[in-house]
Amino acid sequence: MRFSVLGVLTVRHADGGFVPVRRRKHRQLLAALLLRANTPVSGGHLTESLWDAAPPPSAEQNLKTYVHTLRKLLSPDDPRSAPITTHGAGYLITLRPDELDVLVFQDLVRRGRRAAREGDLETACRCFEQALGLWRGDALQDAGGSRVLDRAADHLTEERLSVLEELAELQLHLGRNAEAVSRLRAAAAGHPLRERLQRQLMLGLHRSGDRAGALDAYQRFRKALVTETGLDPGRDIQELHRRILTSGSGPAPPASDRASRPAEPRPAPPRQLPRDLAGFVGRAEELVRLRSLLAPWDGGPPHHVVAITGPPGSGKSALAVRAAHAVGRDFPDGWLYTNLHGATPGLRRLEPLEVLGRFLRDLGVSPQAVPDDVDGAAALWRTRLDGRRVLVVLDDAADLAQIRPLLSVPVGSAILVTSRESFALVDDCARVRIGELLRTEASAMFAKLIGAGRAAEDVRATGRLIELCGRLPLAVGIAGARLANRPRWTVADLVERLEDERRRLHELEAGDLAVRSSLAVSYDLLAGGAHPLDRLAARTLRMLGVLQVADVTPLMVAALLGGPAEEAERAMERLVDAHLAECDEPGRYRLHDLVRLFARERAALQDPEETTAALNRVLDFYTATAVLAGTLLRYPSHGLPEIDLHAVPAPLTSREQAYEWMEEERANLLSAASQAMASPGERTVRLGAALAIRLHWHLLYGHHVSYMLTVNQRMLEAARRLGDRSIEALAHNHTGVALCARLQLPESVAHFERHLAISRELGNAHGEQRALGGLARSCFEMGRYEEAVGHAEAQRVIARRIGHSSGEYYALGIIGEAYHRLGRFDQALAVLEKSLSLSRRDGNVYQQGSELEALGELHLSRGEPALAKSAFTDALDCVRTIRMVAMESYLLLGLARSCRLLGELDQAAAHAWQAVETSRGLRDSNTEKKALAEHAAIEEARRSSPRRAGPPQAGDPERLRLAR
Incomplete structure (x- = not known):
């Protein structure tokens, strides 16, 4: 298996096949382990790598789940054989030096530097070139996002630049100036303030005979340095600049191909770009990528087709205009622009022949000479662009068919397209996908619209408004415009209006701008599409508005539509391509909040019987699968009200699959059950109650007490509306269990x-x-x-x-x-042993864990710490088998006490600290206090009897320190 982090994070099997690691948290975890390959990594470091300093309460459990998933991804047939192992309270990934590109890079650099010290410059160059050849882009390109990982990526980038500078130094020393310059151009453009790079580039250019280029490089460096820092260049580079100035003109640079051709009379180059928005903020990463595609740092030709894609309202057009202005001087022969009206409400979209005719006339072709057929016009278009460097911006393309005739342009020119479609089928198209803004970017945009002082008056309200707008530029812009025109409104006033989901889309309107109409265009294009898949995707979006859940799977969508899962998946993929849905990991889709509200509006326009039937089908599927999962997990099932279920459950075949499904869908199941129990239809309410009842044991075992209280309060209300005393009784029981746990x-x-x-x-x-x-x-x-x-x-x-x-x-x-x-x-011992015997006879692992814990406590009180330790250990095995995390902290605390009394202080301290961390993850402050007190007692035992070993004797006062 081969791992790569010097660029996009990739994993390959020995046969060359890729291992997909699609979820960002999984990539971040794998990156954190790989960066410390063959070294144990603590749980704290991994947590910080994933969540910075603000981990969620469930971080420890999430980390375990992510590690388990990574093991399955790396070794599907036998996850235990994966190279990731548990090491104390952390994890370790074990790799050979040739299995990770960073290790190979570091080895090559060491060999190169050793060869350089020994005077073997050719070998040193070869090692450095091989090391740099391992890089495929920025380090951790898709696995960063936390301070820890970003610092690691910066460190690797610094290493790369240092090696490049060392290689350039050797090449210049050996007289291989052209080779040095080819690498230094791109690096110097990407790091304009790095003096050593700039000095090497100047020297390489001068020695290659390009004195003007060397002087120009110095001026660019000096300007950038003064602009950014206010400082002047260092003494060494100033001296090199002086020597180049006084050295004479040097050999003339070779003439370019274009300069050698006869001059052709041409009209003034068109300059059609719209004005760059003064209020534009953010999109820094996307702008860097667009610039590198349209004006490569190494001076090479631009990528011929670049597409900016994203959902409605994400700011594609503004980004395209900003990027086009940034690279405009690299296209001296013209900037062509047109709005294709592919998603403009009320306007007919432009046809390919119209666009070709307009552009040809702009390039100097007389109106009479413009062909009246698409093929002829496209051929003349290519002819007119030959030998020119023209940037063409095609804004708001409806689909590929609208622009296909314009895309085949000669080398030197570039097409920049914006569209809501994915453009996945365009040959050699570089796609830059954008979505919601970063929170800081959206806040900066909002502050520019209403004034920084006004935005800062109520920081909490401003932050909430940004989230209610989904961080989409269109929505944030509309909200800002509304407030700018209403100086007496506070930000909180608009937030109050936006909090009402039923009117949020109505509130996000200003003049002719509206989030709803922007979304409606994309929906209408699908609903009125010629292809059956487009119409199915539109229906799917409508139906998704029926159910209030965070994300969906093909099986769930199939239940919603009443069709096969394969068809449902194709419909969801079409929505992803149209940027009306997002796919964060294979087989799991979600809607942006504003798209979800739009879908709900469309769902409300459908036949109520159709929407009720769709909701019931999904609830039927959820409940049937929850029943199957509970059976596989051996959850108690006695006394549950029966309900006829017609759906085929998800294909779960093992306890592991059942647990993963319940965990992955937990939030959705709770949301669906609550929605159903608040619905008017009796069957819908009963399905919701049945689903809530089947969730009881999973929530209890996982210590999700708040969720238990919320969902059972809904069930109590639903039971009273139905007049169903059986459901009411169960709701009281489950509420009592949750309150007792609290x-x-x-x-x-x-x-x-x-x-x-x-x-x-x-x-x-x-x-x-x-x-x-x-x-x-x-x-x-x-x-x-x-x-x-x-x-x-x-x-x-x-x-x-x-x-x-x-x-x-x-x-x-x-x-x-x-x-x-x-x-x-x-008497207690006799009764507990009888209870344990009965539960073992029936295979009730949950009850075995409970009885073993009670026996452990009893043995401690009887002065039998060895027996207590055995009981607690067995109990811990039981609760981990059934994943009852709620009991783990108690049992770890019992083990800590037992080990302390046995004199096994290192083990005792480890168990006590695990109990602290587990109880913190569960927000169980009561057990956390006890575990901290036990940890203090262990430390006191270390100080008072550091050499002590073995169990305490009868009458030992340590036996008295057993308060639970």
Whole structure:
């Protein structure tokens, strides 16, 4: 396997095939590991590489998920054989020196420098040339974005420049001036303030006989240096400039091909570019790329077709005009411009023959001589451009057919196109895709429109407005224009209007500018298209407005459309090509917020029965897949209200796939369930409730308590609207569980009591015993141990009567824990071991983990740290098997205590700190405090008995420091 970071991050198999790493976070993680290949990388460094200093609460779990995904990408058949291994609290990627281009680069540079020191200049040159040949662009080109990775990329760039300068020095010494100059031109243009590069370029040009070029290089350097820094050039380069000035004219440069041809009388070159916008901000990276394509740093010919593509309102036209003005002097024979009206509301788009005729006349062809057929006009177009350097800007192209006859231009001229289409089928077309602005860029644009002082009056409101505009230049510009014309409005006034999603598109109108009409043009082009795929894409966009989720997959879209997944995927890809949808990773699509609102408006215009049927199909699919995932993950499923499901679930076949699907879709599932339960249709509401119920165990195991409370509040409201007491009872139970996990114990008791009352009213014995179990747990957590035993005994009786074994050993577990707290250690041990035996018999891994944790705590109280350590270790294996992250921090804390009492202080400290980090990731401040206290106790033990080893003796006071 080969890895490359000196340019776009790439991974290749041994056979040369690419390994796609499409998600940005995955690329950033891989880049961070590769930059420290064969060296362990801490979790903290990786977290900073991905999120700077503001990681999300779930960063640690996200990191684990990303590592797991990378392993699967690198070794799909056996992820464990991937070169990424866990190393302490971090990770390590192990590679041979020839498997990573950075390692090869560094080795070649070392060999080159050694050869130069030994006087073998030819070998040194060869090594440096090979090292520079490994570069395919800027380092980490698509994997940067954080301060850590950007600093690493800057360091690599500095290394590259240093090697280039060393190579140029050797080539100039050997008299290979032309070779040196060919490399130095591009580098000097890209780094105009780097004095050593500029000095080498001047020397190479002068020695090649281009004295004028050398003097011109000095003037460019001096101007750039004074403009940027206010400083004068250094003494060495000034001295070189003086020597060149006094050395005579030197050999004349060779005449160019164009200069050797007979002069041809031509009219004044056209200068048709629109005025460059004074308020233009941002797009720095895109401008650099456009300049490098249209006016290459090495002086080579421009790329003949460059397309700026992006969604409606992203500022394609403004960027094209800015880029065209920036490179205008490189096209001395003319700047041609036309607006093709491919997406202009109310205007007919221009035909190819119209554009060719207009441009030919602008280039001096008489109107009578312009051919009246496209082929003839295109041939004359190519003839007129031959030998000229003309920049042609084709703004707002509808599609490839509109401009195809103009694209084949002779070398030296360039076509710059803007379009909402992707232009993926244009041969040798360089595409520069733009989307939303960076937050800083959008803020700067907004401040220019309304004034920096006004924008700074309420920074929070300004930031919120930028996000509500989706950071699209058109939307930000309209918002700024509205405020500029309403001096008495505050930014917060407009934010309040934009917060209402139903009127946001209406508010984003100013004069003849409107986000809605801009989006409508793209939609109408698809809806009225001749190709069936275009019309299907338009229908898909409408239907996507039915469902309020963050992103979609082909299977979900297929359910929405009521068709095959292959057709759904083609429709989504067409929307991506039209820049009405975005694809951040293979098989997952999302709509920009403003496009989503537009889609929702279009959905509202459809037949309500059609939209309800589409929503129900998706809910059916989601619920059927959640049922399958829960079965594979062995989540408890007893007592759930039945509902007829007709959809074929996603093809999940393993616990791993089931867990990944539940995690990837969690936010969408919650959103869909909440939307459904607020809908008017009864089946839709019941499907939403069924989906919410199937999410319960996954949310509980993952400690997503806030989500549990929100979705169950919606379910409670829906159940009351339906008058369905069974769903109401479950909503009370699930709310009680969430409140108990949050230690809001009186509130949890109230919900469990409502669950108990409804279950008894319905004669639902299963619900009754489950409510009693909830009451037992809440009472236990409140320290009411005798009361907890009473509720648990009652649960056990009912569970045995109805044959519900998991209810029986759940009750036994609580009884055992209560006996422990009551000081009845022997009884607690007997009950907990019985509960563990029953749960092992049934293969209930969740309950095994719970009982083993309780046994661990009991063994600590009995002064048996070795047995406690064994129990906690087994429990940790159980909860990691079922991915119940909510219990991990407790168990790590128990392991830390056990190891401390055994004198294994290094292990104890590691477990304690893991408990701290895990509880922080879960925002569990209670366990975090206990883990920090335990860590302090371990450090105290280190100081007081640094040589101590082995378990404590009977009566050891350390046994008393066991408060949970």
